[in-house]
Amino acid sequence: QVQLQESGPGLVKPSQTLSLTCTVSGGSLNSGGYYWTWIRQPAGKGLEWIGRIYTSGTTNYSPSLKSRVTMSVDTSKNQFSLRLTSVTAADTAVYYCARADGDYPWGAFDIWGQGTMVTVSS
């Protein structure tokens, strides 16, 4: 079955750029009409949707993060990525990648990665 795995630096300095990659295994990014999503969760807190990308490159971002977020997809590597610029301590969180059904055209997140902890600190 499809599995997702996040990767990237666990420590980022303030004002720098956070870059994460999600690798899809057990299936193709291109199959099934799914949207590929990033979600984050500060320690002990709730979940925040960051945005999503379709394999065509179409994106939707959270308005609160839109000015700092870029998502991209590399179908040849079966990966999609997140870049978040000008990070501060408030961006410290566990970052999850997830899959959403694109049929309606919004759907619930049925598959999640295990998450990767990113700390913003000098």
Next chain:
Amino acid sequence: DIVMTQSPDSLAVSLGERATIYCKSSQSLLYRSNNKNYLAWYQQKPGQPPKLLISWASTRESGVPDRFSGSGSGTDFSLTISSLQAEDVADYYCQHYYGPPLTFGGGTKVEIK
């Protein structure tokens, strides 16, 4: 943005008893054209990612025990665990996917009394 308000914040229930969590959205999640409520419920255990339990307000995901059920429409929803088991101790979140930005409720912690 659609605000999702969950209640209670925490809930302690005896093993085998019923647990009910409520979720209220600031606007209707019912899409008239397809008569679907764009609401999901997730379970999150410590150190794990959330797991999708219920989509479309009441459709249980494959493999989810039938003691979990979702109900409601429009702006008011609930998740019920009909007979709480020890493995159900977790945080539970509702989430809308009516349109961007997608937002989650604040979570409900379910514990054993």
